[in-house]
Amino acid sequence: DAGVIQSPRHEVTEMGQEVTLRCKPISGHDYLFWYRQTMMRGLELLIYFNNNVPIDDSGMPEDRFSAKMPNASFSTLKIQPSEPRDSAVYFCASSLGTAPLYGYTFGSGTRLTVV
């Protein structure tokens, strides 16, 4: 199993541009999570899906952020328009169920820099 796959690994974009981050969860996992990590705030949950359906998007900072999961093997996080304060590492994670004994598997992250 290749684990959770995120792309791109690094993204540098100009303020105002649209950015799309991609995630392929582990096959068979029914939960998918998007996190953002900064030095100041640590890891923050943005949104999570269960069986491709968004369950909780209360962590999405504002309307500029949107996430979709069109099928069980693919999800996107889009920022439009991007701003310098969006610069962070964005992680995708997936899990099988939410029972206590199941951990999350994180991807390697996308480092986003908005200049």
Added chain:
Amino acid sequence: KNQVEQSPQSLIILEGKNCTLQCNYTVSPFSNLRWYKQDTGRGPVSLTIMTFSENTKSNGRYTATLDADTKQSSLHITASQLSDSASYICVVVEYGNKLVFGAGTILRVKS
């Protein structure tokens, strides 16, 4: 507000030495507590997961303890190696599966 506080913020130790990282939390009700290791440029990787009824759990040279009464957990690393240099994150899971993350402890192991 449910919080998870970790100490120290950073730590430098010599290779071969032991160390203990601390995690205090106020999350309630509490489902389980997890320790993650995050290498630079990588995503967090699970080390241990403990439910409220478990007091200790080991994973190789890593041993996590939990005192649910005092709401404290620790991660003990034995015979440290250079590859242990990483950020260690304590995560407390509320019922309803909301994860509350600590800010992490940055460990550096020197030769």
